[in-house]
Structure formats: structure tokens, C-alpha cells
Amino acid sequence: MRGPLGAVIGRYTSSDGSEKDGIIKHNRKCRDITFLIIFIAFWVSMIVNSSFGFNQGNPLRLTYGLDYEGNVCGSKHHHRDLTKLELRYWLNPNQVYESGLKDGEHKLGNARTICLLDCPEPSDDTLNWVCDYPDGEIRLKMSDWVERNYDYFEFLTPEMRNSSLQLQGPCYPIIFPSVNVYWSCQYIARASNSSLRHWQQMGGVNIQEDMIIDKSIRRSLNSRASVLKRYVADIGKSWPVLIVCGGLVPLFLSIVWLLLIRHFVAAMPWITVVLFNMLLISVTIFYHLKAGWIGNDAVTPIIGEHDPYFHVYGRELTHVRGVAILMTFISVVAILTSIAIIRRILMATSVLKVAAKVIGEVQALIIFPAIPYAMLAIFYMFWLSAALHLFSSGQVVQNNCNNTNCCAYDLVLKKVNCDRCCGYSIRYTPHITIAIFFHLFGCYWATQFFIASSATVIAGSVASYYWAQGEAASPEIPFLPVFASMKRLARYNLGSVALGSLIVSFVESVRFILEAIRRKTKVRGTTPDHWLGRMGHYTSRGCLKSVEWTIKSVNRNAYIMIAITGKSFCKSSAIATELIMNNIMRIGKVNVIGDVILFLGKLCVSLFSALFGFLMLDSHKYRDSHNKVSSPLLPVLACWALGYVVATLFFAVVEMSIDTIILSFCQDSEENQGNAQHAPSLLLETLDNNEEEVQRLTH
Numbered sequence: 001m002r003g004p005l006g007a008v009i010g011r012y013t014s015s016d017g018s019e020k021d022g023i024i025k026h027n028r029k030c031r032d033i034t035f036l037i038i039f040i041a042f043w044v045s046m047i048v049n050s051s052f053g054f055n056q057g058n059p060l061r062l063t064y065g066l067d068y069e070g071n072v073c074g075s076k077h078h079h080r081d082l083t084k085l086e087l088r089y090w091l092n093p094n095q096v097y098e099s100g101l102k103d104g105e106h107k108l109g110n111a112r113t114i115c116l117l118d119c120p121e122p123s124d125d126t127l128n129w130v131c132d133y134p135d136g137e138i139r140l141k142m143s144d145w146v147e148r149n150y151d152y153f154e155f156l157t158p159e160m161r162n163s164s165l166q167l168q169g170p171c172y173p174i175i176f177p178s179v180n181v182y183w184s185c186q187y188i189a190r191a192s193n194s195s196l197r198h199w200q201q202m203g204g205v206n207i208q209e210d211m212i213i214d215k216s217i218r219r220s221l222n223s224r225a226s227v228l229k230r231y232v233a234d235i236g237k238s239w240p241v242l243i244v245c246g247g248l249v250p251l252f253l254s255i256v257w258l259l260l261i262r263h264f265v266a267a268m269p270w271i272t273v274v275l276f277n278m279l280l281i282s283v284t285i286f287y288h289l290k291a292g293w294i295g296n297d298a299v300t301p302i303i304g305e306h307d308p309y310f311h312v313y314g315r316e317l318t319h320v321r322g323v324a325i326l327m328t329f330i331s332v333v334a335i336l337t338s339i340a341i342i343r344r345i346l347m348a349t350s351v352l353k354v355a356a357k358v359i360g361e362v363q364a365l366i367i368f369p370a371i372p373y374a375m376l377a378i379f380y381m382f383w384l385s386a387a388l389h390l391f392s393s394g395q396v397v398q399n400n401c402n403n404t405n406c407c408a409y410d411l412v413l414k415k416v417n418c419d420r421c422c423g424y425s426i427r428y429t430p431h432i433t434i435a436i437f438f439h440l441f442g443c444y445w446a447t448q449f450f451i452a453s454s455a456t457v458i459a460g461s462v463a464s465y466y467w468a469q470g471e472a473a474s475p476e477i478p479f480l481p482v483f484a485s486m487k488r489l490a491r492y493n494l495g496s497v498a499l500g501s502l503i504v505s506f507v508e509s510v511r512f513i514l515e516a517i518r519r520k521t522k523v524r525g526t527t528p529d530h531w532l533g534r535m536g537h538y539t540s541r542g543c544l545k546s547v548e549w550t551i552k553s554v555n556r557n558a559y560i561m562i563a564i565t566g567k568s569f570c571k572s573s574a575i576a577t578e579l580i581m582n583n584i585m586r587i588g589k590v591n592v593i594g595d596v597i598l599f600l601g602k603l604c605v606s607l608f609s610a611l612f613g614f615l616m617l618d619s620h621k622y623r624d625s626h627n628k629v630s631s632p633l634l635p636v637l638a639c640w641a642l643g644y645v646v647a648t649l650f651f652a653v654v655e656m657s658i659d660t661i662i663l664s665f666c667q668d669s670e671e672n673q674g675n676a677q678h679a680p681s682l683l684l685e686t687l688d689n690n691e692e693e694v695q696r697l698t699h
């Protein structure tokens with residue numbers, strides 16, 4: 001059993017050995033230094049890891065394809081400027097057809113591609129051509145080549161024309177119309193009769209007209225790797241949305257919410273519950289709009305103008321529809337839950353009044369979260385830029401296609417070349433995958449560290465307020481308790497905060513991994529037949545339960561005791577747990593109801609951010625232009641997550657005020673034989689009402 005905390009709470013020893021009253025003043029020392037060193041090493045590793053991404057990555061690879069030379073469309077290379085040529089076009093339709101055959105050896109990645117400004121269309125009265133990049137004897141500038149609609153067939157020698165009729169270039173016929181699908185010209189398997197007739201009259205080889213030519217490109221664009229790249233690219237394209245809806249909007253709303261709590265505390269629980277349900281329904285409606293179930297504004301992979309009767313399936317639409325169904329279910333559950341807690345809202349009002357009084361006394365608490373907010377904003381901007389480069393840091397290598405025919409006319413060699421004519425692809429090595437996972441873990445740890453640091457500072461400030469109640473020596477409270485608490489944190493407790501945030505981050509990561517394992521071992525809602533599979537299934541579920549219990553144990557109460565006592569993280573967690581368990585019947589319900597209202601408040605801010613994100617992404621800039629996002633799903637989710645983090649920083653003022661006062665009350669009661677000497681009258685009234693209700697329910 002631990003001893004009383006009188007030495008660290010409410011009293012301290014002066015230089016002459018006599019005991020005097022004081023507020024959180026005692027001989028502190030640095031705690032958990034080892035983990036502070038680990039955290040510093042982690043930051044150094046993050047910088048090194050990010051520098052690798054900045055050196056090797058090119059975010060344009062996430063959006064645009066590669067041409068037959070391995071160049072990224074839409075970018076400038078040392079020997080060819082493709083800055084404005086963003087669309088990838090497959091020159092040889094027969095290669096596309098062969099890549100779609102079930103047992104075919106030809107892969108679409110080896111089909112000859114070039115970068116164009118727009119997708120070419122066949123002519124109704126003649127045969128149009130798309131020719132290779134001008135080189136060798138074709139003395140045209142790239143700009144002239146574009147102005148001629150990529151056609152210099154009239155300049156070809158007889159040998160070049162003959163190879164072109166064999167679909168070996170340098171010019172290729174435009175037989176099929178195409179449409180811009182995610183910056184790739186997808187063939188429409190509907191050949192132009194006029195163009196095909198002219199081609200046959202010129203003696204061109206047979207061109208396949210099967211639907212396979214359409215499905216082959218579509219299958220490539222809808223692969224999981226391609227969809228993941230587009231999702232990551234969406235985050236980079238929508239960075240203005242993230243700044244406004246993930247940073248500025250939640251900042252404004254959080255400050256407004258704190259001010260409303262300060263001046264209209266009685267109405268805020270009701271406003272929060274009603275607003276939460278309205279926002280949740282609004283976001284759900286937007287998902288239904290993008291799913292195409294309401295109106296005609298479904299997510300489409302086609303960019304720019306196109307035939308309205310031509311539809312292209314995109315995997316992103318399936319994902320949006322899945323989220324729409326999930327949001328509908330969550331909305332129904334949320335409404336029913338809100339109805340169930342109506343009777344408890346009055347108790348939450350009493351708890352929030354206590355926090356409002358603290359905010360009124362220590363007014364610097366309202367603006368303090370702006371400090372960790374600014375630090376997190378800088379970190380997120382750096383982290384996001386590094387993430388985009390890491391995800392695109394694979395190596396561009398030439399494929400191996402020795403068993404397929406990829407011969408094409410080389411304008412420099414002046415002959416048909418069959419050597420090294422394979423296509424290019426981006427390959428990711430295992431160390432890049434590790435670097436990406438480390439980067440993701442680093443983001444979560446850094447976020448938890450800033451949130452924990454902010455919570456610890458707030459707890460120290462509120463504890464100073466609590467232990468000054470009723471004392472004549474109230475000037476003992478520092479003039480600026482927030483800055484005094486920041487000083488104590490920076491000088492003594494950064495290691496403890498680093499340890500606590502590391503534990504939470506590690507446990508969450510393990511839970512994510514175990515959940516993935518459990519899903520893989522689960523077969524259509526039943527356990528696997530093999531005993532090894534069953535053992536893995538039940539073991540992963542048991543571990544998940546243990547992980548969830550650990551997460552609940554490692555909570556913000558440890559940071560409160562760190563701020564008050566200056567103990568290490570583990571010791572503070574033990575003290576906080578013992579205090580809560582000894583007073584669980586007295587404070588449990590009060591704390592839970594207050595947490596529920598605050599959680600709904602944070603969700604309101606994050607849902608507002610998501611709603612504003614939908615509205616911004618619905619503009620022309622992100623729908624049909626250069627910055628079109630493949631789906632609003634990930635940018636909106638990012639706005640929601642950022643909004644929740646910002647709300648957590650600011651709502652911690654109320655959250656930590658309530659928890660700190662309650663824990664201080666528990667210790668105050670223990671040190672004074674059950675009669676708290678420093679507790680605010682509002683808190684005593686709230687706890688007395690809670691005790692009466694508990695007695696009524698248990699008798």
C-alpha cells in the first residue's frame with residue numbers, strides 16, 4: 001500500500017525544516033530519462049527516414065503512369081520534357097488485347113505507352129495517327145508534335161510506313177475511341193468503322209475488336225495497388241482542404257465550444273447531443289450522394305467531358321458505398337443511444353459547471369492548446385510531405401518480357417528494335433515497406449506525445465487551482481499556473497510522457513496487427529477447420545481483449561498524477577488507479593457521463609470538419625480539373641481525423657479539468673478522513689447527488 005501524498009500535494013518542507021502550506025511544490029527530479037532518450041532517437045530516425053523519401057520519391061508517380069522509356073508522365077526529365085503531357089496512352093491495340101487474354105503471355109505493363117496532352121479520337125472520314133515521340137530523322141520539337149495532334153505520318157519513309165502498318169511504329173492508327181480514366185486513356189471497345197476501313201485498305205495487319213481490349217486496361221486501373229496509390233495521391237492533391245477543414249475549421253469550432261462552455265454551460269450538453277446527431281445524418285447523406293443512391297453525383301473515374309452513355313466502373317465507388325452503409329448503421333445506433341442517455345444529461349451539466357468555473361479562474365487554459373496545436377501543425381505538414389515521397393520512392397525498373405513480342409521502330413537506330421523493348425514498372429523493396437510502417441507509427445506516437453504533454457500541463461494548472469481552494473495562501477498559486485506547469489513538464493516529466501504515449505501507440509499498433517490476423521483466420525463467419533487455424537483464431541481474439549483492457553488501464557489519469565506528484569509514469573498510473581478504485585462508487589458515474597458528452601463534442605467538431613471537407617471537394621477544382629481526386633473518401637477521413645485531434649487538444653481543457661479535480665478530491669478525502677477540505681462546492685453538490693442516486697438504485 002502506498003503512503004499519503006502529503007509531501008507532494010498541499011504541503012512542502014521549507015529550508016529550515018518546518019512544514020508549510022504550498023501547492024504542488026516539492027523536490028522533483030527527472031523521471032523515465034531512458035524513454036526520453038529513446039524518443040529523441042526516434043525523432044532522429046524519423047528525420048533520416050524522411051530524408052530517404054525526399055531523396056528517392058516522386059509524388060507524381062502516385063497519379064501518372066510511365067511511358068515506354070520509364071519516364072513519369074507529367075514530369076520533366078533530363079532528355080524529355082513531359083510537364084504538360086499527363087495522360088498515358090497505349091499505342092498498340094493488339095498488345096492491349098493480348099494482355100487481356102486469360103492464358104496470354106503478354107502483360108499490359110509491357111505494352112508500348114507514351115504521354116499525351118489529351119486522349120486521341122478516331123476520325124469519321126479519314127485515318128488519324130498517333131506517332132511516337134519525335135526523334136532521329138523526325139526533326140520536330142515536342143511542342144510542334146503536340147500541335148500536330150501527335151501525327152507526323154506524312155514525314156515517314158517507306159520503311160517506316162511499312163513497319164507502322166505492322167503495328168510496330170513509329171506511327172500507330174487511332175481505331176478505338178478512348179476516354180480519360182485516372183490520367184490513362186482507356187479504350188472503348190467500339191471501333192470506328194471508317195478508321196478501320198481505311199486501315200484495311202492501306203494493308204494494315206488485323207486489329208482485334210473484342211471487349212477484352214476494354215477490360216484489360218480497366219482491370220489494371222482497378223488493381224489494389226493502383227487504387228492505394230490514388231488514395232495516397234488524393235491526400236497530396238487536397239492539401240488546401242486539409243489545412244482549412246482539418247486545421248482552421250476545428251480550431252475555430254473548438255475555441256467557440258470552450259467559450260460556450262464557459263458562458264452557457266447549462267445548455268451545452270443538450271446542444272452537443274442534438275448537433276451530433278444532425279451532423280452525423282448530414283455526413284451520411286453526403287456519402288449516399290457520392291454513392292449514387294441520392295441524385296446523380298456518384299463518384300466517377302472519368303475525368304473531363306465524355307459520352308454520357310459510357311460508364312466506367314471504379315473500385316472507389318464500391319468503397320464509398322460500403323462506407324455509406326456503415327454510416328447509416330452508425331447513425332441509427334447514435335440516435336437510439338442519444339435517446340437512452342437523455343436522463344443522464346443533467347448530471348453532465350453539473351460536472352461541466354465545475355470545469356467552467358476552473359476555466360473562469362485560470363483563463364490562460366483557453367488559449368494554451370494553441371501551443372501544441374501549432375507544433376502539431378508543423379509536424380503534420382512535414383510528415384505528410386515525407387509520407388507522399390516515401391509512398392512513391394520505389395525504383396523504376398524495366399520489366400523482363402523475353403517471351404513476348406514487343407518490337408518497335410527505333411527512330412535513332414533507324415530500324416525495328418526487339419532488344420530492351422519491355423515496359424517499365426515501379427518496384428518497392430522490403431526496406432521501403434518497413435520505412436512506410438515506421439513513418440506511420442511515428443505519426444501516431446508523435447500525436448499521442450503532444451496530446452499527453454498538453455494534458456499534463458493542463459492537469460498541473462488545474463491541480464494548482466484545486467489545492468488553493470479555501471486557503472489564505474492562495475497567492476501560492478503561480479501567477480501564470482499554465483506556464484509554471486509547462487516548466488515542470490519540460491524540466492522533469494518529458495520522459496514519463498514519452499513512455500505513456502509510446503505504450504498507447506504500441507498497444508494500438510499491436511491491436512491493429514492482431515485484428516488483421518483475426519480477419520485472415522476468420523472464414524465466412526466461422527472458425528477455421530484446422531486446429532492450428534482455430535488456435536490462431538482464438539488466440540488472436542484473446543490477445544485483442546487483453547490489448548483493449550491495457551488501453552483502458554493506460555489512460556489520462558496517469559498524466560494527472562505525473563503533473564501532481566512528479567512520479568514516473570508507472571508509479572503515477574498505479575496511484576491513479578488505486579485512488580479511482582477506492583472511490584469508484586462515488587465518482588464513477590459522474591466521470592463517465594461527463595466523458596460521454598465531451599466525446600460527443602469532439603465528434604461534433606470532427607464531423608463539422610468532414611462536412612466542410614465534402615463541400616470543398618465538391619468544387620470544380622477537385623472534380624474535373626488537374627487536381628481531381630479519385631474519391632472524397634480518404635481526404636474526408638483525414639479531415640475528420642485531424643479535426644478530432646484538434647478537438648482533443650482543446651477539449652482536454654474541460655476533460656482534464658474534470659478528471660484532475662476528481663482525482664484531487666479523492667486524495668483530499670483520503671488525507672482528511674473522508675472530508676475534502678479543498679473541494680469546490682459545485683463538485684460536492686454533484687457527488688452528493690450521485691451518491692443519493694446510487695443508494696436509491698442499490699436499495
